[in-house]
Amino acid sequence: MNMTLCELLWSILLLVIVSYFWNLGKDAEGTLKPASNNPVILWWTEGFPGSSDTKHCPDSIQCDVYSSRNLSNVHTVHAYLFYGSNINFSDLPVRKPEDTIWGLYHEESPRNVEALMHEPVLNLFNFSSTYSRHSDVPYPLQYLESFxxxxxxxxxxxxxxxxxxxxxxxxxxxxxxxxxxxxxxxxxxxxxxxxxxxxxxxxxxxxxxxxxxxxxxxxxxxxxxxxxxxxxxxxxxxxxxxxxxxxxxxxxxxxxxxxxxxxxxxxxxxxxxxxxxxxxxxxxxxxxxxxxxxxxxxxxxxxxxxxxxxxxxxxxxxxxxxxxxxxFTERPYQLDSLLTVEKFECYVCKMLHKRIGGDYTVNIVAKSHYDCPKPLSALTLGENPANSWVQTWAYSKEEAEKINKRIMNRV
Structure with missing residues (x-):
């Protein structure tokens, strides 16, 4: 059946309208914009986990999660998340404890980010997801592939x-x-x-x-x-x-x-x-x-x-x-790293909604969340002063104090 000019114009107009509303939910980088008043969570460290979407979490709460830090200039960010292995302490967002939550995700030993061995740096974060059972979203069984x-x-x-x-x-x-x-x-x-x-x-x-x-x-x-x-x-x-x-x-x-x-x-x-x-x-x-x-x-x-x-x-x-x-029974998510990340994102999302509802107390990550003491030798079962890692531990402790003071604007 042949389409009249009027019908053709109406069809084009309809496509334009549909396209407009579809792209209304997208930003310049192709990621979802907040479709409502969802709190915004931003992964500041790039490359992990690398996805952006609206998280639908238990108890019918939602948050919009982004993995592009460039969007911090577009959206009001309510929580920043950091992947420990990629963190650069010289390149962090402005710390505003009264406005934003900071979360740390780190599954590795501290050899690549030694400052995390010390409490002054851990104290920069409000919540954590690490292998420690004392973390907010723990995964001590992360290397057990299946029970x-x-x-x-x-x-x-x-x-x-x-x-x-x-x-x-x-x-x-x-x-x-x-x-x-x-x-x-x-x-x-x-x-x-x-x-x-x-x-x-x-x-x-x-x-x-x-x-x-x-x-x-x-x-x-x-x-x-x-x-x-x-x-x-x-x-x-x-x-x-x-x-x-x-x-x-x-x-x-x-x-x-x-x-x-x-x-x-x-x-x-x-x-x-x-x-x-x-x-x-x-x-x-x-x-x-x-x-x-x-x-x-x-x-x-x-x-x-x-x-x-x-x-x-x-x-x-x-x-x-x-x-x-x-x-294993209570935390089956920890055998899958992607599920663990989502669990942490939803945990932070829950905290953001609690803060909006006025049911929130400021939390600080403690040493127990990532407890790596001064290096010990397998041979002596004690500290070896000649071990270069012991010397590095002492240096990183001083650096952790400096990082904390710089980030918290105390100097």
Whole structure:
């Protein structure tokens, strides 16, 4: 059917009207404008999480979340969020405690942002989302890929078969490529090797070459089936974190749990709270020297029953730690980083709505939200004054005081 000129003009006009109202909800960068009086949350640090949309949160509350700091000149910002790894303390928005909320999201150890080890910098923020259980939106289980991994026997090798492997491999595996850590783990491993055989792959304390199939890019294939089966042959895996922080328990621990090797662990002082069972790892703090630890390992190598007391999550497929079960059940979001970010955004959104409703008390992030003390050595279980990381810690403490004073306009 032919369209008359009048009908054509009306059709064009209708398209223009629809286009106008559609773009009314967009800004110059193509992100949603507040469609109502929603509070505005802005990620000041760029590149994370990188999306902008209206968050529909529990209790029927909404906030408009942006990831482009340029929009701070367009919208009235009610809360600024910061991703710890990308934060630049020389480039921050004006701090107005009476007008805006500041939130910190940080899942890493403090090695890349050392100022965060100190309370004066933490005090700049009102709310946090970190691996600490004391954070406002915590995720201490962030490196546990799934709860089923704990009891799954997919990669598990029976003790008798592991014993057979001892003809060709050491009882202990060490594989690291980060050779400069505050915990001095390489120094510890060098001393341990003097007392017991350790197969050390990677760039640090290397005494064996990885199989060719892993040499190309093994760091990006640590969760591949072939590599996990390779690790599972070992009775013990050295799992020393690159930093000692409360609740900072990484894949170094959980990978060993997943494949059914016993972690030899140093890192989070509270790691026992996340053991599947009472004895799921060997802690360096219980065996204060490499010689004492090696004596214990030799004892376990001679007694399969004693060795398997560390593996009940595999041999009996049980998890008896009620705290671990409760943490997973109450906070399932923490196994997915994107869900964790959304949870934090909605938490801040909730606080903004409470403030609008007059039901809000100013909150300050405390040390417990990101508790990383002065670096400790795995070898001595204490501070090593000669450790450059200890010296850096002292310097960053002074810098944290300066940052706080500058941001809070006290100088």
């Amino acid at each position: 089923e991994d704990i009891t799954s026997r997919k990669y598990f090798i029976e003790t008798s078969e592991k014993n057979a492997y001892l003809k060709d491999i050491a009882p202990i595996l060490y594989i690291q490529s980060d050779c400069e850590t505050s915990t001095e783990r390489d120094i510890y491993v060098k001393e341990l090797i003097k007392n017991i055989k350790v197969d050390s792959y990677g760039a640090c304390v290397n005494n064996l070459k990885l199989p060719d199939k892993f040499t190309g890019d093994y760091l990006n294939n640590l969760n591949e089936d072939e590599f996990l089966k390779f690790v599972a042959r070992y009775k013990f895996v050295i799992s020393i974190e690159n930093g000692v922080c409360e609740d900072y328990v990484t894949e170094k621990f959980w990978r060993a749990i997943k494949v059914g090797s016993v972690p030899i662990y140093f890192g989070s002082p509270s790691v026992r709270d996340w053991f599947p069972n009472k004895k799921s790892a060997i802690l360096l703090e219980d065996f204060p020297t490499p010689k004492v630890l090696s004596d214990h390992i030799y004892k376990l190598l001679k007694n399969d029953d004693l060795y398997e007391t560390y593996l009940e999550h595999k041999t009996k497929q049980i998890v008896a730690n009620a705290q671990l079960i409760r943490e």
